[in-house]
């Protein structure tokens with residue numbers, strides 16, 4: 001590894017320590033937070049520090065009725081202004097309880113401020129599991145579902161596909177209940193909501209019997225194998241992630257998460273398409289210490305401690321970073337991967353690591369995977385916004401033939417016209433916003449720029 005990359009990565013590790021020590025930024029209770037509010041990565045400063053912590057649905061209703069413009073803040077893990085408001089911010093962080101677990105119906109209803117990290121151990125103790133998780137458990141359920149957040153697995157839809165019912169406080173302050181069983185398209189329109197339809201106060205999620213998993217990592221998978229065997233590689237486990245820096249014609253690390261309820265043996269030291277099994281736990285960026293990563297080396301553990309890459313009690317990822325991510329139909333996966341690989345000289349100098357994951361298709365209108373089994377090509381960038389702003393349009397141009405859709409919560413430069421053209425339900429989604437929120441109470445600059453410009 002060259003010296004400047006190593007120095008940069010070590011600098012990031014120091015930032016992680018500092019962030020963990022100083023605690024969350026500016027999450028005061030009551031009507032206002034004293035300090036400026038920033039997102040998790042620190043690259044985005046929200047336009048107001050007026051932050052109200054709601055404690056009940058009634059409190060949310062009153063707050064919504066009292067204000068002409070507001071936005072809900074989740075756990076602030078988005079990298080762009082999707083959660084921003086110039087007027088009022090509302091947090092549901094204190095509304096984080098499990099409301100009901102219906103074991104017979106296999107559904108759990110939670111208050112919308114709960115994070116996966118809070119919910120999952122409880123579910124496991126009760127004998128249940130969610131179908132999938134993102135790379136970190138720290139994010140809120142409502143915020144993740146609003147942006148189409150996903151994990152990996154050819155048979156696994158994004159996290160929002162587990163939602164079976166929602167309770168929403170609309171712009172008028174009324175409570176609206178929607179369910180998959182009763183409300184058809186109105187429900188499918190409202191799950192990946194981009195925060196545009198109202199304040200989600202409760203979410204009901206599908207659960208299944210809890211299960212155990214093992215995680216195995218393989219190093220240095222030749223890109224030629226990806227070209228020849230992508231589908232087999234992506235289907236080699238319940239959830240598969242490929243990490244690459246696009247250098248040297250290889251995937252640096254393959255993380256395979258397998259369910260072990262079928263009694264598979266707990267040793268696996270064979271090659272994987274020419275990649276070698278790792279001999280110790282590793283971080284996606286191999287130069288970083290693996291202590292904040294979930295257990296690997298085939299050690300059995302509960303689903304919630306294997307599906308994410310990062311463990312709860314630790315600051316995840318590398319801290320000071322930017323992210324973007326692009327979704328293409330899975331049938332174009334190999335062409336899309338090769339298209340990005342061709343840009344490696346532009347991409348790699350600004351990159352910490354890329355991750356390739358698959359997600360099953362869904363019926364949620366504004367989901368990046370709406371009616372498309374997808375490949376997501378993710379970029380964790382060094383925090384150099386000018387460089388990233390130069391590289392993203394190159395990637396978007398290369399991926400344009402595949403009707404690329406960006407992650408709603410990460411950085412992108414696609415235009416509003418391009419976005420609207422790539423979401424066939426966008427016009428209907430805007431009609432629904434008009435019905436629920438005729439005066440644009442939940443509209444912010446992000447929505448105006450990306451859905452209306």
Ligand SMILES: Cc1cc2nc3c(=O)[nH]c(=O)nc-3n(C[C@H](O)[C@H](O)[C@H](O)COP(=O)(O)OP(=O)(O)OC[C@H]3O[C@@H](n4cnc5c(N)ncnc54)[C@H](O)[C@@H]3O)c2cc1C
Nearest residue numbers: 074075076077078134135140142143146149150195200409
């Ligand atoms: C280190 C890191 C790792 C990540 N890994 C992944 C990954 O593996 N996969 C992936 O797909 N993404 C990933 N992300 C992105 C992340 O999952 C999304 O940004 C997600 O939206 C985060 O949820 P949040 O609560 O922080 O959302 P916020 O940024 O707080 O808000 C996002 C949107 O949700 C809305 N919202 C939040 N709560 C409510 C509510 N109660 N009612 C109505 N609207 C609401 C907000 O208004 C806003 O529009 C990662 C991000 C980071 C920083």
